[in-house]
Amino acid sequence: EDKVVQSPLSLVVHEGDTVTLNCSYEVTNFRSLLWYKQEKKAPTFLFMLTSSGIEKKSGRLSSILDKKELFSILNITATQTGDSAIYLCAGNNAGGTSYGKLTFGQGTILTVHP
Amino acid sequence: ETGVTQTPRHLVMGMTNKKSLKCEQHLGHNAMYWYKQSAKKPLELMFVYNFKEQTENNSVPSRFSPECPNSSHLFLHLHTLQPEDSALYLCASSSRDRAQYFGPGTRLLVL
Numbered sequence: 472e473d474k475v476v477q478s479p480l481s482l483v484v485h486e487g488d489t490v491t492l493n494c495s496y497e498v499t500n501f502r503s504l505l506w507y508k509q510e511k512k513a514p515t516f517l518f519m520l521t522s523s524g525i526e527k528k529s530g531r532l533s534s535i536l537d538k539k540e541l542f543s544i545l546n547i548t549a550t551q552t553g554d555s556a557i558y559l560c561a562g563n564n565a566g567g568t569s570y571g572k573l574t575f576g577q578g579t580i581l582t583v584h585p
Numbered sequence: 586e587t588g589v590t591q592t593p594r595h596l597v598m599g600m601t602n603k604k605s606l607k608c609e610q611h612l613g614h615n616a617m618y619w620y621k622q623s624a625k626k627p628l629e630l631m632f633v634y635n636f637k638e639q640t641e642n643n644s645v646p647s648r649f650s651p652e653c654p655n656s657s658h659l660f661l662h663l664h665t666l667q668p669e670d671s672a673l674y675l676c677a678s679s680s681r682d683r684a685q686y687f688g689p690g691t692r693l694l695v696l
Contacts, residue, residue: 475627505684513589513675513687514628559628572618572641573685575628 473498475562477576484550485584492545492579494560502565504536504543505573509557517545517558550583557581588612589688591676597694598666606661606691608676615680617659619651622673622690634659666695 474497484490496504503521507514518527520536520543527534531550536543547554557580561573589610598604610617619631633641634653648670650662659676671694677685 502682507687513689516684516686519684561628572630572633572643573628574630577625577627 473562473564473574475560475574475576477558477560477579479579480577481580481582483582483584486551488550488583489546489548490550490581492547492558492560492581493542494544494576495542496560496562496574497541498562498564498574500565500571501538501562502571503563505561505563506534506543506545507559507561509559509578510555514559547581550581552583552585555581555583588686589676589678591674591688591691593691594689595692595694597696598663599696600666600668602666603662603664605663606674606676606693608659608661608688610657610659610676610678610686610688612678612686613680614678614683614686615656616678617653617656618677618679618685619659619661620675620677620687622675624672628675631661663693666693668695671695 476495478493505519506517518534523538531548534545557578559578560576563571565571592607616635621629630643631645632651637653648665652660673690675690676688679685
């Protein structure tokens with residue numbers, strides 16, 4: 472059975488701090504690793520990682536995948552109160568199809584205080 | 586925000602009721618998904634449809650019945666639910682080898 476584990480489960484920081492969120496995975500027929508941000512509504516897509524060692528960046532957020540050690544990290548620099556959310560990591564099991572299926576971790580609850 | 590829409594946004598139903606959740610995607614994707622998100626549990630995949638064909642049923646009880654009439658519409662028919670089925674039900678869609686995009690969800694309460 473596929474498994475995705477995130478750490479820490481919750482994190483409280485102050486504005487301006489840098490945070491690192493961790494995600495380890497055990498996914499058969501692994502295709503990709505995805506990060507989502509969830510506030511009081513639907514998860515919004517952040518990154519999809521397929522290749523090891525290649526950093527993806529979007530503003531203050533960046534993420535990297537290590538396929539040998541089966542983990543990924545999400546970094547947020549100069550945090551703002553608007554970064555407060557649940558960050559979800561998901562492993563994509565290709566399953567022999569072109570679409571696969573996602574197994575989600577339990578999420579990291581990030582709280583950024585002013 | 587309007588790429589994947591879901592209705593209703595909130596639903597309260599009794600255990601003997603029958604109701605349906607609707608999802609529509611305007612992104613031209615070929616695959617659609619139903620997920621369940623309960624408090625303090627990870628998002629759980631329920632069903633996957635590729636080109637209107639069901640390709641995944643993640644051991645979901647038969648009181649949940651999906652329907653996918655075309656690549657843009659997905660329904661989840663509910664009947665004789667239990668209180669433990671109360672959760673946020675999320676619909677998503679994707680193209681081949683691309684990320685899944687989620688709708689806003691239907692928050693369901695079963696009394």
